[in-house]
Each structure stands twice: as structure tokens, then as C-alpha cells.
Amino acid sequence: MARKPAAWDRHGRLIQLGxxxxxLVIAVVFPLVVTNALNTxxxxxxxxxxxxxxxxxxxxxxxxxxxxxxxxxFGSGAYAVGLMTEHWKVIGGDIFWLLPLGGAVAxxxxxxxxxxxxxxxxxxxxxxxxAMFFIFQLLAFNLAFTGGNNGLSSPFxxxxxxxxxxxxxYVALIIAVGTIVLSWLIRNSPFGLRLLAIRDDEDRARGxxxxxxxxxxxxxxxxxxxxGMIGGLWWFFLGQALPETAFNPIFDLTVALxxxxxxxxxxxxxVLGALILEPVLQWEAVTFSGKASYFGEIALGVLFLLxxxxxxxxxxxxxxxxxxxxxxxxxxxxxxxxxxTAAPPGAAAVxxxxxxxxxxxx
Numbered sequence: 001m002a003r004k005p006a007a008w009d010r011h012g013r014l015i016q017l018g019x020x021x022x023x024l025v026i027a028v029v030f031p032l033v034v035t036n037a038l039n040t041x042x043x044x045x046x047x048x049x050x051x052x053x054x055x056x057x058x059x060x061x062x063x064x065x066x067x068x069x070x071x072x073x074f075g076s077g078a079y080a081v082g083l084m085t086e087h088w089k090v091i092g093g094d095i096f097w098l099l100p101l102g103g104a105v106a107x108x109x110x111x112x113x114x115x116x117x118x119x120x121x122x123x124x125x126x127x128x129x130x131a132m133f134f135i136f137q138l139l140a141f142n143l144a145f146t147g148g149n150n151g152l153s154s155p156f157x158x159x160x161x162x163x164x165x166x167x168x169x170y171v172a173l174i175i176a177v178g179t180i181v182l183s184w185l186i187r188n189s190p191f192g193l194r195l196l197a198i199r200d201d202e203d204r205a206r207g208x209x210x211x212x213x214x215x216x217x218x219x220x221x222x223x224x225x226x227x228g229m230i231g232g233l234w235w236f237f238l239g240q241a242l243p244e245t246a247f248n249p250i251f252d253l254t255v256a257l258x259x260x261x262x263x264x265x266x267x268x269x270x271v272l273g274a275l276i277l278e279p280v281l282q283w284e285a286v287t288f289s290g291k292a293s294y295f296g297e298i299a300l301g302v303l304f305l306l307x308x309x310x311x312x313x314x315x316x317x318x319x320x321x322x323x324x325x326x327x328x329x330x331x332x333x334x335x336x337x338x339x340x341t342a343a344p345p346g347a348a349a350v351x352x353x354x355x356x357x358x359x360x361x362x
Contacts, residue, residue: 019268020180020268020271023271023275024177027047027173028173030169031043031163031165031166031169031170035163037165038286040165040166040169042278042282043165043169044165044168044169044172045278046274046275046278046279046282047172047173047175047176048172048233048234048237049254049255049274049277049278050179050180050270050271050274050278051172051175051176051179051226051230052070052074052227052230052251052255052274053255053258053259053271053273053274054176054179054180054183054271054274055070055179055183055222055223055226055227055230056070056223056227056255056256056259056270057183057259057264057265057266057269057270058182058183058219058222058223058226059216059219060256060259060264061259061264061265061266061270062192062195062196062199062219062265063195063198063199063215063216063219064122064198064200064265065118065125065216066122066125066126066256067126067129067220067223067252068126068129068130068133068249068252068253068256069113069117069128069129069130069132069133070223070224070227070252070255071136071137071246071247071248071249071251072106072109072113072129072132072133072136072247073106073109073110073223073224073225073227073228073231074106074228074230074231074234074246074251075136075137075231075241075243075246075247075248076102076105076109076136077099077102077103077105077106077227077228077229077231077232077235078102078152078232078235078241078246079140079146079152079241079246080101080102080105080106080228080232081095081098081101081102081231081232081236082152082154082232082235082241083145083152084098084101084102085098085154085155086152090155091155091157092157093167095155095157095236096167096233096236098232099171099175099232099233100229102228102229102231102232103225103226103227103228103229103232104225105228106224106227106229106231107221107222107225107228109224109228110220110221110223110224110225111217111221113132113220113224114216114217114220114221114224115217116128116132117129117132118213118216118217118220119213121202133247133249133252136247137243137244137247140243140246140247146243148243149242149243150242151240151241151242151243151245151246152240153240154235154236154238154239154240154241165237168233168237171233172233175226175229175230175233179226180267182222182226184267186219186222187267191215191218191219194210194215195215195219197210198210198215198216199265231246250297250300253300253301254277254278254281254300256304257273257300257303257304257307258270258273258274258277258278259273259314260273260307260308260312260314261273261276261277261303261307261314261315262276262314262315262316263313263314263315263316263317263318264313266316266317268316269314269316269317272315272316273314273315277303281300284296
């Protein structure tokens with residue numbers, strides 16, 4: 001009996017899991033093997049974006065609602081952690097315990113944000129998230145406690161210069177891995193199935209009893225909370241948060257592009273997209289620094305258009321589809337008989353009962 005093409009799905013999941021485990025092992029030993037400060041700096045930024053894009057995909061990829069307001073939570077987390085560090089005089093390794101508080105602030109902001117934005121459907125939702133983003137960016141420019149144009153500066157850490165990036169690296173790795181595990185748990189839970197049902201057909205999901213608003217808002221708040229924690233870590237690592245950098249529209253474009261490049265709505269796709277794209281963007285920033293200040297933004301926009309036009313499903317879904325087709329052709333070749341079998345000597349010939357036709361039979 002020929003193997004069903006669905007077997008490729010099982011093998012594909014095993015391949016994804018094995019690939020993620022290999023990537024995890026490499027990630028753990030990376031700063032111990034590669035000690036160059038520039039390389040570990042790029043690795044920290046890459047892990048920050050791995051966590052951010054998986055958190056974004058946890059809501060947008062599973063629900064189908066494309067959010068371009070993730071920088072609201074990213075910047076809010078950065079400013080919240082910065083203000084707490086400044087007022088509580090937190091220094092040293094204790095700073096990382098402030099990250100959950102920064103995430104909690106971003107999660108609280110996500111509640112009214114979601115209650116407003118999620119009342120509309122997908123295309124209008126995108127516009128609302130963009131409007132909310134600019135509101136928060138203007139607030140950061142004009143409110144007194146945010147520092148206005150001067151922003152907030154992080155404390156100077158008296159850590160060993162040789163491995164200065166390592167604490168940030170491992171905290172970013174913990175957040176990224178935790179977000180991936182949470183995304184996997186949600187996707188394979190009844191809650192995740194409700195999100196996917198909303199993505200496929202929200203009206204039908206409502207008809208089947210799914211409380212769409214509650215489900216969407218919960219995923220939106222979870223995504224915002226994680227993004228806020230990542231924003232706080234980014235502020236500590238970069239050393240400064242300005243309104244135009246903490247609330248940066250390029251952040252939303254980059255996160256969305258990573259998700260679409262790897263595979264929108266999949267588990268491994270956003271991780272793959274971040275691992276491919278962020279090191280390239282960091283290399284471009286170092287290589288073309290001072291030569292073409294807007295080269296990166298232009299390249300990012302062009303790449304986004306190319307991905308949407310020529311590979312809208314992303315790398316992981318496209319590879320899975322090609323693998324399924326290859327497996328189906330292979331099984332079909334095994335099921336097809338090689339040809340008529342010669343009759344043994346002395347056996348009577350069996351007349352054919354088929355009717356000859358002049359055309360091909362389909």
C-alpha cells in the first residue's frame with residue numbers, strides 16, 4: 001500500500017524539531033566559541049529579533065490580523081524599564097529582573113489598544129495599529145518624564161570587557177526559546193485552534209461558538225507582553241532609547257518581513273526568517289555606515305515587495321509543499337505497475353475485455 005502524502009507532514013515536523021534542537025545547541029555554545037565582540041553583538045540583536053518575530057507571529061500569524069503597531073509595546077517596554085532603573089537605582093545583574101515588569105507595562109497598554117483596534121477587521125486593523133503607533137511616538141517626544149528628544153540612557157555596567165555581550169546574549173536566548181516554546185504550546189492547544197479558526201473564517205468561527213474578541217485580545221496581550229520584555233532588554237544592551245529608535249516603524253516592517261520570509265503563521269518560519277535576515281541587516285549597517293544612511297531602509301522595502309510577490313507563503317511552507325509533491329510523485333511511481341506480465345507456458349490466453357479508444361483516458 002502506497003504511503004499517504006500526509007506522511008510528509010509528520011516527517012516535516014520531525015525535521016523542524018530536529019533543526020530547532022540543532023540551532024539551540026549551536027546558540028548555547030556560540031559565545032563560548034566565537035569571542036569576537038562584533039559577532040556576539042550581531043548575535044544578541046539576532047536573538048532579540050527572533051523573540052520579537054515569534055511573539056508577533058503568535059498573534060498576527062495565528063489570527064491573520066497583521067499588526068504594524070508592535071513598536072508600541074517594544075518602545076513602551078524600553079521606556080518602562082528605563083524609568084524603573086533610573087528611579088530605583090538598579091545596577092548590575094539585578095537589571096534583568098526588571099524585564100518582566102517592563103513586559104507587564106506593555107501588556108497593560110495592549111489591553112485598551114486591543115479593545116479599540118480589534119473591533120475592526122483585518123485591513124482596517126492594520127490602519128488602526130499604524131495610527132496608534134504614531135500616537136505613542138508623539139507622546140514619547142513630548143512627555144516630560146520620557147526625556148523628550150534626549151530620551152533615556154541606560155546605566156554603565158562594570159562587566160568584563162572580554163565577554164561584555166554574553167549576559168545580554170543568554171538573557172535574549174532565554175526569552176527567544178521561551179517564546180518559541182510558548183508559541184508551540186499555543187498552536188497545539190484548543191486556544192490555538194480557535195485562533196487558527198479565526199484566521200481561516202472568523203464569521204464561521206463565531207457561528208461555531210468561538211468568542212473571537214476574547215481570543216484575539218488574549219493573544220494580542222500575550223504578544224505585547226513578550227515584545228515589551230524584549231524592548232527592555234534592547235534598551236539595556238543599546239544603552240539609550242530615543243523616541244525615533246524605541247518607537248521605530250522600521251521595527252514593525254522588519255518583524256513582518258522576517259515572518260513572511262520564513263513562513264507566516266508557522267512555528268519554524270519566523271525563527272528561520274530572523275536568523276537569515278537580521279545578520280544580513282547588521283552586516284549591511286556596519287558595512288555601509290556613513291556611506292548610504294538610507295540604503296538599509298530601501299533594501300528592506302524592496303526585499304519585502306519581492307517576498308510578497310514571488311514567495312508569499314515563505315520558505316518553510318514552500319519547502320513543505322515541494323516535499324509533499326515529491327513524496328506524492330514517488331508514491332505514485334511505486335504504485336504504477338512496470339508492465340504486462342508474460343503468461344506462463346501452457347496457460348490459456350485471456351482475451352482483453354477493454355474497448356480500444358482513440359483518445360487518452362483521464
